[in-house]
Amino acid sequence: AVKVFQRTDEQLKSTYSRVFNSFGTIMKTDSQLQQDVCAELKWEPSINATQIGVQVKDGIVTLAGEVNSYSEKVDAEIAAQRVEGVKGLATAINVKVHGKNQRRDADIAHAAEHVLSWSNYVQPDVVKVAVEKGWVTLSGQVRWDFERRGAVAVIRHLKGVVGVIDQITIKDKVSSKLVKDDIEAALKRRAKKEGSDITVDVSGTNVTLTGTVHSWSERDLVNYAAK
Template sequence: MSWDDDVMANVSDELFWDPKVDSAAIAVSADDGTVTLRGTVGSLREKREARKAAQRVFGVNSVDNQLKVRLLGGQGRSDSELRGFVLQALMLDSLVPATVDAKVKDGFVTLTGTVSWQFQRDEADLIASSVAGLLDVYNEIEIVPPAPNAADTQESIKKAFKRNAALDADELQISTRDGAVTVKGAVRSWAEHDEAIAAAWAAPGVTSVSDELTIKY
């Protein structure tokens, strides 16, 4: 059995053991560490959970998520109704500021507005994607934080890397320019990759993170 066959089998098993995913509806293929997911699922949340499950598998370098969302159980709703549900959900979440707005067209929601932190942007995306009846979420929220000193931003990220037991800080390099951060280096898994990117986003004043990390098993 080839390496790709092993990866494909392990991803299929991981999908099967994830209760949030209907693995019977998902076809898996693998090519040189790139896993492709195809099929139809009943919600946007399930599509995203399938991607996360695939990324947890050893040997997976990237996931091409081609899953289609087909609304099941009569969940079809009008765009105006969906927008109302999304805005209500955002309003009830204390982590999402009132500066975030949403528009819906043909079942696809676009988030707009401004926030001060990436975690607020992520939270809005998570909340919107959990609304039943949506086909996908496009996050166009802008981050507009106070402008810190670039050196302070870079140093705070380096310290965050060193504090994190899940990261090998010596293998990571950081550069910053006007709030834009670039993270380079090698990590040992998708979990370590996500930890590094999250640490970079958590620094004050960061408006974008360029991910140039490579996964080396």
């Protein structure tokens, strides 16, 4: 006679906690992803993880809560995105500046212009700053995307900032074909495995990457390689 061993729901959950997708890579359950994201938030010293809630559905992570600075909000997003298995991210984190970190809009604007003038990434007087209720809007035209990203990065760490609106544009100074060829070459150098099935399309200063990767971290690697 053949004996049939019955398992409890918890045993089955443990047994099948990891499954393989069509690419042959291990996928995490939503419960495992939630645990890993929570652990990553706790591991990041710039984040007060007790203020941030984590929910996961079908690999999409939602962060919710209230933090005391815009930089902490961004750090939480970055921490969640680097967890293996995260397919997407939704953010419902509010920035509420308290106490000594509060600043007037005029003071934030002055500080923003000052740090931009000291930045190695941005040419003098190229990026313009406007501030309303703690929201900083950056505008202007730069030559390279690293200048745009550098400007946004230095602003997010200022006290009193609750958000950054990026309206910086990039000058179109080279042919689309040259840009496409350079990006495809960069993908082969920096992300050969992850970028092997990525299609590159260039229109003016807009670059569109199309394809499939296994996680948000691989997506970031491909995006970084193309920049």
